[in-house]
Structure formats: C-alpha cells, structure tokens
Amino acid sequence: MTVTSAAATHADTLPRALYDFVDAYDRAYEAAATSQQLSVAQVCVLIRLDEKRGMSSLATELGCDASNITQIVARLESRGLVRREPSPTDGRARLIVRTADGDRTKARFDAAFEFARDVTARLSAQEREQLTSLLHKAMGA
Amino acid sequence: MTVTSAAATHADTLPRALYDFVDAYDRAYEAAATSQQLSVAQVCVLIRLDEKRGMSSLATELGCDASNITQIVARLESRGLVRREPSPTDGRARLIVRTADGDRTKARFDAAFEFARDVTARLSAQEREQLTSLLHKAMGA
DNA sequence: TATTGTTATACTCTATAACTATA
C-alpha cells in the first residue's frame, strides 16, 4: 500500500490523516526490512520468535495459512536466521527457534526502523500519552 | 491474508499502540479489497484514477517500478475496470482511464472499508481534531 | 540521449488441495 501525503489544500480530515500516517508507517517498515534483505513477511515471523514456538501458532497469529509459514520459515532457515527443533511433547510439531544470527538481524531491523522513535521524539510526554489513548479508543479498546 | 500483523498482548506504550493500530488498519483495508476481488495493489491504482493519467506518474506516486504498473493495469484492464488511451500530446505515453465499471467497483470498495468510519464514530468531535493534529505532528508536518 | 512503456525473467507471498505422521 502506498500513497502520497500530498499537500492537498485542506485535506485536514481525520480519514486522510489516518491514511497518510499508515502509509508512512508501512513504507518505513518495509524500508527497514529491505535494509536487512528481508521481506515484511519474514520480519513478521522473525520478530515473533522471542520464544520458541510452533508453526500453527504463528499462522494463527499472523492470520495466514500454515503452508505460508512453512515457506517463510524455510527461507529464514536457509539463511541461518531460525532453525527447527522437534517438539519434545508432540511428535507432529516442530518448534521454531531464532538463532544468534537471527537475534542480531532482528536487532539491526529494530535499529533501522526509526519511525516509531521519530514519532516519539516529535511529541511531548503528554502528547504521547494522548495519542496512545486516542489510538486505543479509536480501535474500540 | 497478509502477514503483516498483529499481536495479542497489550502494552500501554506508544510504539505498541502505533503497531497495533496500523495493523488493524491494514487488515481492514485488505479485507475491503478482497470483498471486491481486488488486491491491495490493484486498489491503490484504481483509487488514484479520478482523473486519467500516465503510468510513470502512477509508478512515481506509488514508489514502485513502472513494469509493476504495467502488470497491475493489465489485470485491471482485463476485468474492464480501466482502459488505456493513447496520449494526444506524447506518442510514447498512454493514459489510464477508470471505466464506469471501475467507478462502481471503487465505490463499493469505499463502502466496504469501514475502518475510518468506525474510528470517527468512536471519537468525539474534539478527539477527532486532537487525533488529526497529533498524527500530523507525529509525521513531522 | 533521455523518457515511456512493454516484455522476459526470477523471486517472494499467498491460498488451496492433497498428503504424512501423529494425537
């Protein structure tokens, strides 16, 4: 998804601000992934491996098919960023583990994704609190 | 589905709220596209055709390669949602035009994308103004 | 020479269906 937050006359409406903000976020996220030669999908898996876990758990959380996870994990594994271990409790399952190399790559991704830090830096403590609260409310939290 | 997704825990920090909000927005956007049998990329092109325009202009705005646009437009054209016209002023260029059917499909997409309307409905007038303003500031506007 | 757009190619994401091994 992509957009131009063009300086439209007075596109000062909330829907437009939402669109532009999400677009900026998504672009920054993808750029950070690309900086580590990763796709967004690969990052989505990599960052969810702070603890070892099974594929079906990942598929559920990411809202995609299990066969999808198989392929993404296979690519991450071929690059040495994760590895598969047999589950000690379930003979069918495999646990995905992020390797030390994967840890370093994730850390570099985090460092490259400056967007959230920029947002934080541009707002006062009170504004940050306000924004956090408004976003929760906007989502129906 | 896209693997761009969300998570389960609920930390009250701004970075986390940003991530969750963008994830919710992206998922809703994709669902609206899917409801019209469109990909997100196809929607991105379709909604930018309120006026006829060339491919390179679209490629620049969307931040992708021109060959990419060629393919997306070809798929939209094969479904009758857009058509290509020769440019009257530049023999190399083609102008992309959204057809009447494309107009209707875009309108149905807009109707299906309820996210922004939901956000609006959940906030008071003052909160909407606050959020709009905070998002602009957060982006460095 | 530079630009507009296309074609060919290759890789990735994604879902569906069929399959295995295990529960």
Added chain:
DNA sequence: TATAGTTATAGAGTATAACAATA
C-alpha cells in the same frame, strides 16, 4: 477423526534487465 506440518501448484506483486518507440 482431528491436528501439525509439508509438498505441489497456481495467481499475483515486485524488481532488474533488455528492448522499442518517441521526445
């Protein structure tokens, strides 16, 4: 029977490179 994961397959997005036609 149901679940965890894989394989095969196919459609779509994406970029790069090479190309044609025009500016």
